[in-house]
Amino acid sequence: MPASEEFAASIRIDIGGAQQKDLVNDIIMLVVEDSIENPSTFNLVLADREGKWADSSLLSPEVGGDIKIYLGYTDASVSPLFVGKVVALSPDFSSGEARTLSVQGYDRSFFLQKTHCLKDNSNVQNGQDASTLVKKIAGNNGLSSDVGSAGFTWADVVLTSPDESDYSILRRVADMTSLEFFVRDRTLTLRKPDYGDNAATLVWGTDIISMSFRMSTGRLVKSATVRGYNPKDKCSYTAQVTTGESGTFSGTLASKYVSSSEFSSLILEQDVIFSNLTDVNKLAGALLDRANNSFVEGRCVLIGDPKIRSGRSVVINGAGKRFSGSYYIKSARHSVDKDGYLLSLELRSMVTQKV
Incomplete structure (x- = not known):
């Protein structure tokens, strides 16, 4: 096998469970944006001289079949790089140039922006871990879940409005706990960031x-303070989390910067209800993480x-x-x-x- 063939990219696309070799043969460009902070997307540009793909029900957004994209060399990888749905078709007619079709799609986390699993806070139970809420959202959207303990009580994740989307709730749970959530294939995952040894x-x-x-030291802070109030027990809670001596950055100079007196504390006063001091501490830690992770x-x-x-x-x-x-x-x-x-x-x- 020539070296050029050995290292040529191999693409496999399945739609509705069937491999689409003819579609792959007409690919001009493929881009997959795999993200941990936003829904993952793909953009596929096809040669479409006779309008075959633009008129094909195979790519119709309303049909709704899963599209799976595999990438690799010589043979595509065993696991799909992207699983989701087609959401948009954009044919391009340019004088003197071959007709093309752009196909855009999102993974299933995108569609959680349109669903509302919880209409009110009536099902919120004090003391119940917020992971129960995440599993409920996954189940109501036809997803399996890979969720450990969020370490945060459900009572502290109240709806901001009756129209708050499932995606917004999941994003808030992740932000409040220094966790991350994403959907790959049909599994909703809520986990700690993977800072493991398999880098x-x-x-x-x-x-x-x-x-x-x-x-940039523009947002760098050495401590975060959160103040909350529990009206049931008529208790006020204050938590402060510091870095520097009590924590480290991965960069060699970060601890030196953060210990400088020029970096002041970041104070956030919360108006929402907190059920206990433990949750306030975790929120303060999450706030510090978000302030400093772009160092x-x-x-x-x-x-x-x-x-x-x-x-x-x-x-x-x-x-x-x-x-x-x-x-x-x-x-x-x-x-x-x-x-x-x-x-x-x-x-x-x-x-x-x-x-």
Whole structure:
């Protein structure tokens, strides 16, 4: 097999459970945006000279069959990189150019923005873990769930309005607990960020084609304070979480910056009800995480690899002492066109702290 064929990107697309080889043969460009912070998307550009694909029921958004996209080399990967639905078709007619069709789609988390599992707070039970709420949302939307304990009581996740979407509730639960949620295939997952030991190592000049970084102390803070009130017990709660001596950043200079007296405390006064001090402490920790996790941000481009996805850590080597180290992947853009398969990663620094 020629080397060019050995390393050529292989694409497989299944729609409604059936493999679509003719569709793959007409692909001009494919982009999959795999994200841990937003619904994942795909954009597919097809050669459509006779309008075959634009008029095909196979790609009709109203049909609603699952589309699964696999990427790899010589043979596509065993696990799909994207599972979701087609939501938009955009034919392009340009004089003197071949007709094309753009197909856009989202994973199933996108559709949680349109559903309202809870109409009111009548089912909220004091002391019940918020993970029960997440499982309820998953079940009502035809999804399985991979959810451990959120470590946060349901009573503290009250609806902001009767029209609040399931997606908004899940986003608030994740933000309040330093967890992350996403939907892959038909499974809704709520978990701690994967800062594990299975991080891929990427080396400048070997794996990485280009990279850039930005270090900013603009939002860096050394402590977060949250104040809450429980009207049932007529108790006020105050929690403060600090970093620096009681926590570390992955960057080598972060602890030096955060210990500086120039970085003041961030104070958030909450108007919502808190059931206990433990939950207030966790909210303060989550607030500190969000304030500090953009201390260093980066972007790198490398040869495509379907195993590298958002929601995992990587180690960057070759960026000097200040910027080499561990990062968390916020999003991974997998793109395939006539020039090959490239992967663009959006990265952020990783923060830990002790309460």
